[in-house]
Amino acid sequence: MLKIHGVTRSRASRIIWLCHEIGIGFEQIPVIQAYRLSDPDAADAPLNTRSPQFMALSPASAIPVIEDGPLVLRESMACNLYLARKYGQPYGPADAPEDALMMQWSFYAATSIEPDALTLLYVYGPGKALSSGEKASVENAAERLKRPLAVVDEHLSGQNYMVGGRFTVADINMAEVLRYAQCYDPLMEQFPAMNAWLTECQIRPAFQKMWKTRLAEPE
Structure with missing residues (x-):
């Protein structure tokens, strides 16, 4: 197993x-x-x-x-x-081009989005009083994220999923990275297509099952 x-x-x-x-x-x-x-x-x-x-x-x-x-x-x-x-299908690649695209979006999430998204997750909290240094850190991270999130938003403006017209591992890998930035509404609300897609990802039963387990663990 x-x-x-x-x-x-x-x-x-x-x-x-x-x-x-x-x-x-x-x-x-x-x-x-x-x-x-x-x-x-x-x-x-x-x-x-x-x-x-x-x-x-x-x-x-x-x-x-x-x-x-x-x-x-x-x-x-x-x-x-x-x-x-x-x-394999439907969550994995059907062919070499799909395989390459799934890697592309996964690596893009990990390299271009995750570092600054984690700053938002760890530093920012709704209603949390931030020091001047923390506020600057959050604002700088959000500013750097605008370009990569715009790329994702534009991609999802014309299709429902990241690759292949169906829900795949590429959606999971991207959605789990974007979740880190989800707490910061001033940034996320600028990207409606991405936000709508992320909501659809997170209402899936498999995500909800994982999330229930995660919430049950000690913080």
């Missing part, structure tokens, strides 16, 4: 969402991020990213990691693209 190492409050969420869409059974090993623990090296610390048994799988000390038989695979985007290819 497929094993997913990582709590759902991590990038493991995108793998779990895909598994629910496809209907893949999996065992989840709830490895928690070391930075969330007061003493991750304590003898009674829960399994975490600095635990020796986990670092044997992930020398970078990062979740998620999947095990699929003898294959140990790190990096959530790589994990999702692998699983989509293995299990």
Whole structure:
């Protein structure tokens, strides 16, 4: 059985969402991020990213990691693209061009959107009082995101999904990155096509199943 190492409050969420869409059974090993623990090296610390048994799988000390038989695979985007290819249609590529496009949008999300989107997630909160430095950080991140989000919005203005006219792993990978910026309405409301698509992604039963599990975990 497929094993997913990582709590759902991590990038493991995108793998779990895909598994629910496809209907893949999996065992989840709830490895928690070391930075969330007061003493991750304590003898009674829960399994975490600095635990020796986990670092044997992930020398970078990062979740998620999947095990699929003898294959140990790190990096959530790589994990999702692998699983989509293995299990095929409708969530994976039908041919080489679709495969390339799914990689293109996944890498675009990871490189052009995720870093600044994470700044919004970690620094901004509706109603939260921000210091002048935090406010500048949020405003700068939002400004940098305008160009890549405009690219996504324009793409989705003419079609319902990222690739192939159907819901695929490319939608999951992009939606899970954009979720980080979703808290910042002044930015997101500028991109109506992207927002409508993101809402449709997040009302899918597989996303809701993953989200319920995520909310049940400690913050």
